[in-house]
Structure formats: C-alpha cells, structure tokens
Amino acid sequence: MSVKQWLAGCLSAAVVLGGLPLAGAADDTVQARQEDLDYLVQTLTENHPDFYANTTEQEIADKVSEIGAGLEGLSDFDFAIELSELTALAGDSHTMISVGSAMQDYHLIIMAPDWYEGHWVLSGAEKAYQDYIGQEIVSINGHSMDELMQALEPMISYDNEVRLRRQFGGMVYVTEILQHYGMVTGGEESLPVVVRAADGTETTLDMKVYSASEYAALDTDAYVNASQLRAAVPATEPDREVYYKLLDLGGGALYMQYNSCREDPEHPMDEFAAEVEAKLE
16 A cells, blocks of 8 residues: 555545535634534434443533634634534544545645554655654654644544544644644644654654645655565555455464454355354364
8 A cells, every 4th residue: 555545544534524514614604603513512412322421411511612602713624623522522433523624725744653562653754755664753843742642632532542543643644733733833834753763863854744736746656655665565464355354373373354344245244253263262
C-alpha cells in the first residue's frame, strides 16, 4: 500500500461525515446551527441504546450549553469539531461524527505515524525523507506526540487506548485540526517534525504543508512507506482481499487478521470462529 493510499484511508476515516445536516455557508446562522445541535442531541439520545453509559446528562447539558453560547463566532470547521467533541462524550468507539463536510480545502503534511513498541514511529513520508522511515517521532511543531494526542483527544470517540491511538494517528497530520487546538498558528508553509534514530541522533525534517488539491496532484511515487523498504513483505501484512483470516506463524504463534467489521458471506463468522477454536485446541 502506498503512503498516499494509507493517508487517504486514514483521512477518510477522520473526516467523513454522514447524516448530520451541517449548515452551509449560505445559511450559516445561529438558528441553523442551533437546529443542527438540537438534531444531534435528539439523534444521540433517542437512537443510542445507552448513550449515558459512560457520561452523565449534566455533562452533556453543560457541553450543549457551551456550544450554544458560542455559535455565532464559530467557523463551520470549528463548529463541526465542537459537535464531534459532544458525540465523543459517549465514550464509545462506534458513536462518532467527524468534520469532513466543513473542510472545503484542508491542509496536511505527508507523514504516516505508527505506534510500535510504546513509541510513535515514522512509517511513511515523502520520498525525500525515506532514510528516516522507522525512526521515532519526537515532536511536530515543537509539541510532543503525547501533548498532541492529549490536545486532540476530546474530539476522538474511543473506549480503549488502541482506538484512541488509531484515530489520533489518522488526523494528527491535518493542520486545520492542529490549528483548532492551538498546536499550529495556521498558514504555515511547512512544519518541523523531529525524529530520533536508534542511536539517539535527532533530525528536524522541514515537512511541506500541502493543500488538498496539491496533495491530490502529486504522483504516487512521491511517497514511500516502511513496507516498500522491506526486502520481504511479512506474512502479517494487511490483506485487503479478505475480511478476516487466521495464520499459523510457527513456534506456537497464531495470528488472526481482522480487516473489516462485517461478515464475509463466503466465509461466515461462525465457521471462522470454529476454525480459530479448533486451531487453538
């Protein structure tokens, strides 16, 4: 998978918005936004099986009041983030909205962060930085990855740390999100990304900020990721051709790969579960 495909997949997960009728530029009024806010609260409380399982009615009411008090001064993008923060209070990985409809022309740096053995590592970047693939990401624009994740956490719907890191890794390179939380000022032509090699040597990479249209116009060979640099593709590399599969890696190690949250009609889940159980036995 190219870095462009990787980033596109993560970005679509981060910015696709469905079902929520965000106010457009033509009717960007307090009344229209209040209707959006009311619609969201109604949808969450009436359709979620237990919306208050991990939050309280007071906490939701306080957040709604906070959003309502600032409706006039928010941009479409900032309003969408406020709504995503409200939804994230459910503390539920399957209850979320995102900010795609509010992002007319987002900006990003081309980097793919990956969590590996307790550290964020650079697993993909522009080809000019391929020598730094695999090094630890120390900071972006002077902020550590821990600081950045803490800043973005309110807009992320999650119920475990793996989900939090996955969602964070799919949005930390979008500069509008970083700007909302004060991590960048906005309008930067590049951002400094500091990486650290195994021997402790730190290098600052001056990563260009691309607009969405500039990014789309780049050739795919402008990117490189870790799998492209490996001499052999590991058996555990994601297989997009199947929903799920079980691999015997030898030495008593089994690996279950789960690629899609749905049932394969050609390989029903009950059959797959029986295979896993039989193999474990």
